[in-house]
Structure formats: C-alpha cells, structure tokens
Amino acid sequence: MSAHSTAIGVSSKRGVWGGGNEPLKASYGKLMMWFFLLSDIFTFAAFLITYLSIRVSYPAYAGPATEFVGSNEYWPIPELVFDAIPFVHGVHAPLVFVGLMTFILIASSVTMVLAVEAGHRNDRDDVVKWMLWTLLGGITFLSCQAWEWNHFIHGSEGGAVLTYINELSQNVTETVFGANLLVNEYGPASFANLFFFITGFHGFHVTIGVILLFMVFYQAAVGVYDRRGHYEMVEKIGLYWHFVDLVWVFVFTLFYLI
Amino acid sequence: MDIQENKSTLNVVPRNNDKIKKIWKTALILLAITAAEFVMAFTMPRGIILYVLFMALTIWKAKYIMMEFMHLGDEVKPLIYSILVPIAFLFWLIIVLIKEGSDIFSLRWF
Numbered sequence: 001m002s003a004h005s006t007a008i009g010v011s012s013k014r015g016v017w018g019g020g021n022e023p024l025k026a027s028y029g030k031l032m033m034w035f036f037l038l039s040d041i042f043t044f045a046a047f048l049i050t051y052l053s054i055r056v057s058y059p060a061y062a063g064p065a066t067e068f069v070g071s072n073e074y075w076p077i078p079e080l081v082f083d084a085i086p087f088v089h090g091v092h093a094p095l096v097f098v099g100l101m102t103f104i105l106i107a108s109s110v111t112m113v114l115a116v117e118a119g120h121r122n123d124r125d126d127v128v129k130w131m132l133w134t135l136l137g138g139i140t141f142l143s144c145q146a147w148e149w150n151h152f153i154h155g156s157e158g159g160a161v162l163t164y165i166n167e168l169s170q171n172v173t174e175t176v177f178g179a180n181l182l183v184n185e186y187g188p189a190s191f192a193n194l195f196f197f198i199t200g201f202h203g204f205h206v207t208i209g210v211i212l213l214f215m216v217f218y219q220a221a222v223g224v225y226d227r228r229g230h231y232e233m234v235e236k237i238g239l240y241w242h243f244v245d246l247v248w249v250f251v252f253t254l255f256y257l258i
Numbered sequence: 259m260d261i262q263e264n265k266s267t268l269n270v271v272p273r274n275n276d277k278i279k280k281i282w283k284t285a286l287i288l289l290a291i292t293a294a295e296f297v298m299a300f301t302m303p304r305g306i307i308l309y310v311l312f313m314a315l316t317i318w319k320a321k322y323i324m325m326e327f328m329h330l331g332d333e334v335k336p337l338i339y340s341i342l343v344p345i346a347f348l349f350w351l352i353i354v355l356i357k358e359g360s361d362i363f364s365l366r367w368f
Contacts, residue, residue, distance in 0.1 A: 024337040031337075038341055045348050052352065053359035059367060060304075079299060099296055103289065110285040113327045117277060122268035226268055242327045246320055252292075253316040257299050258309050 029232060033239045040205075044247050047198045048254055054190045055258070070160035076187040078256045086147050090157075098256050101144045102248065108137025109245040116238040119231030124220060127234055131217040134241065138210040145203050152195065154178045160185035195255065202251055205244050212237050284326040291319050 024031060058075045061068060068080045079094035086097070111133040118126030155178025163173040164183045176185045184192035216237045225231045295315055302308045325331035330338055 024340075025334045026337055034337070034341060038344060041345060042348075045345075045351070049348070049352055049355050053355035056356055056359035057362040057366065059363070077304075095296065095299065099292070102292055106285065106288050106292065109323070109327055110281065113281050114278065116329075117281065121271035121273065123270050123273075126273075229268065239328055242323055245327075246323045249316055249319050249323065253295070253312050257295060257312050 027232060029236050030239070033236045037239060037243045040243065044198075044201075044250070047194075047201065048250055051194050051198060051254055054194065058188055058190075070162075070184075070186045072162055072164060072183070072188045074187070076191065078258070081152075081186045082148070082256060084151050095256055097144070097148065098252065101141055101148070102252050104137055104141050104144065105245050105248050108134045108141065109242055111137060112238050112241045116235050119225075119234035122226075122231060124223065124226060127220045127225075127231060128217065131213065131220060131234070135210065135213045135217055138206060138213060138241075142203065142206055142210065145199065145206075149196075149199075152179055152192070155185050164189075198251060199255070202244070202247055205247070209237075209241050209244050212240065280326075284322055288319055288322055291315050 022028075026034070055075060059073070061074045061077055065077060065080060068077055070076055070081075082098055083092050083094040084097065085091065085093045111130045115127050115130035115134060118130060155176075159175045159177040161173065162176045162183060162185065163171065164176075166172050167182060176183050178185060179192035179195075181189070181193055181196070183189055186192065216233055219225060220231070220234065225233060295312060298308065298311065302311075324341075330341060
C-alpha cells in the first residue's frame with residue numbers, strides 16, 4: 001500500500017467523521033471513486049448480461065461463414081458485420097478496426113498508469129507528458145467509434161432483404177440498408193439496439209473521461225497540484241480511465257468475438 | 259499577478275525503472291491476450307468451448323487491469339474484498355438470465 005499511495009496530509013482540524021481519518025488506508029477521494037466505479041460496474045454488468053440473455057434467445061447463424069447473409073431470423077456472426085476499415089473501400093478485413101480500437105484504448109490505459117506513477121513521484125513533466133498521450137488516445141478512440149457507428153448506420157452496398165413490421169405497423173419485405181432502432185440489415189432489431197445502447201453508453205463514459213483528463217492535464221501543467229502538495233487527482237481520474245478500459249474489454253468480447 | 263516560476267516546489271523523486279518495467283510488462287501481457295483472442299476468433303470452430311475460453315481470457319485481462327493498473331492489489335485486504343465480493347453476485351445473475359434467455363428461445367422457436 002504505502003509504496004503506491006500518494007501522501008495526503010490528514011488534517012487534525014477535520015474530525016473523524018469529516019474526512020479526518022482514512023478508513024481502509026485509502027483517501028476519501030479514492031475510496032469514493034472506487035464505490036462509484038463499483039456502482040458503474042453493476043450498471044454495465046446489467047447491460048452486458050441483458051445482451052447475453054437476448055443473444056441466447058435467438059438462434060445463431062449455422063451455415064458456412066462465406067455464405068452469410070444478414071437476417072432478423074438469427075443472430076449474425078460479428079466478424080462479418082464489423083469487417084470494414086476506414087479509407088479502404090470494399091476490403092473484407094474482419095475485426096481489424098475494432099482490434100485497433102482495443103489496442104488504442106489499452107495503450108491509453110498504459111500511458112495513464114505511467115502518469116499516475118509519475119504523480120507518485122511528484123514529477124510534473126512526466127505527468128504532463130503521459131496525460132497528453134492518454135488524452136490523445138482517448139480522442140483517437142472516440143473518433144474511431146464515431147466512424148464505426150457511421151459505418152454501422154449506413155451499412156453495406158447490397159443491404160439485406162428482410163421481412164419486418166415497419167413504423168406504420170405494416171408487414172413489409174424490402175431491402176434494408178444499415179441499421180436503425182427499428183430494423184437493421186445484420187440481424188434481429190435487438191442486435192442493433194443493444195449495440196447502440198451499450199457502445200453508446202461506453203462512448204459517453206469515454207467522452208466524460210476525455211473531459212476530465214483534459215482538466216487534470218491542464219491543472220497539472222499549470223502547477224495546481226504542485227501548490228496543492230500532491231497529485232492525487234491524477235490517481236483518481238486514472239481509476240476512472242482504467243475502468244473505461246475494463247468495460248471495453250468486456251464489450252469487445254461480447255459484441256465482437258462471441 | 260506576477261509570472262510564476264514554472265518549477266515544482268515538491269521534492270521530485272527519480273524514476274524507479276523496476277516499477278516502470280512492470281507497467282510495460284503488464285501492458286504486453288494484455289496485448290498478447292487480446293492478440294490471442296483475435297487469432298482464436300478465426301482459427302477455432304464457433305461453439306461453447308470457444309466462448310468459455312473467450313470469457314476466461316477476458317476475466318484474466320480484467321484481473322490485470324484491476325490489480326495492476328488500478329492498483330487494487332496494493333490496497334488493504336478489506337478494500338479489495340469490498341470491491342470483489344459484490345461483483346461475485348453477478349455470476350448468479352449471469353446464470354439466471356442465460357437460463358431465462360434459452361427458455362425464451364425454446365418458447366419462440368419450437
């Protein structure tokens with residue numbers, strides 16, 4: 001514990017119930033961040049387990065992968081849905097782009113932990129350097145996700161012929177391109193709805209994270225933490241940022257691999 | 259306001275290369291596991307064995323992120339358990355909702 005913790009003066013002026021002691025040998029801020037993250041773990045777990053539950057309520061596509069066509073009768077093979085990369089049109093590159101996104105997010109998690117480590121040493125230059133890399137990683141990830149969503153919504157060249165109930169409650173059979181909340185060319189409506197909702201909620205967390213990262217980067221750069229005497233804020237935002245990475249690891253497995 | 263001298267007033271501790279090496283080592287493990295998952299997605303037949311392997315590898319990755327990157331492993335034991343024990347309840351939810359989903363499958367398609 002002591003090797004990693006940031007030294008924070010426990011003021012004798014604050015009472016035992018006013019933050020004047022450190023239960024579990026962790027500072028108030030870190031402890032509260034952990035409890036917030038625990039509640040967020042439950043939120044994401046509820047979403048992801050719902051995904052699993054709906055996933056097993058549909059048959060999986062059984063035929064050979066080369067003959068895959070989207071249908072709302074069965075769940076699609078993820079690698080055949082997410083097979084495009086930016087700037088290269090019509091190339092079948094299954095999971096390459098999401099693999100890259102995962103790589104970027106893990107890399108930004110690594111630079112974040114290096115920033116936290118530098119914070120333990122009160123090394124402002126290193127904190128600022130690694131916070132900047134983390135910030136860049138977060139923004140790159142968000143941009144990738146925007147492209148991914150855009151591609152998912154617009155869909156493939158051919159689309160898929162589906163029979164479904166449209167917004168006027170009519171039973172129609174037509175070629176569907178891309179995805180919306182009512183119908184999508186890849187699989188059952190729930191497939192796109194869960195994709196939008198869960199990756200959207202994760203992306204929202206990343207967005208909040210990028211804003212917080214920028215604030216901490218700025219405060220570290222202008223020396224707020226030097227005057228405060230400790231770099232605990234870097235540690236707290238670090239916990240949040242690693243959590244975002246942690247959730248993505250599960251999203252990656254459930255949406256793109258299984 | 260005077261222009262402040264842009265220097266740290268705190269005592270800067272020099273880098274401890276062992277610690278930094280450990281961070282990079284953990285990063286390599288995470289990337290290796292992700293790469294292995296990526297390869298497995300294309301080489302192994304789809305089925306329950308592959309899915310269980312994916313989940314096991316994912317939880318293994320989660321362990322590294324929480325214990326090493328979030329330094330949960332360095333906290334005191336009661337704090338570790340107050341985070342991990344509530345998470346353990348989720349395994350029950352997973353079992354229940356997968357059962358529920360497969361029952362809906364049976365009702366809908368048979």
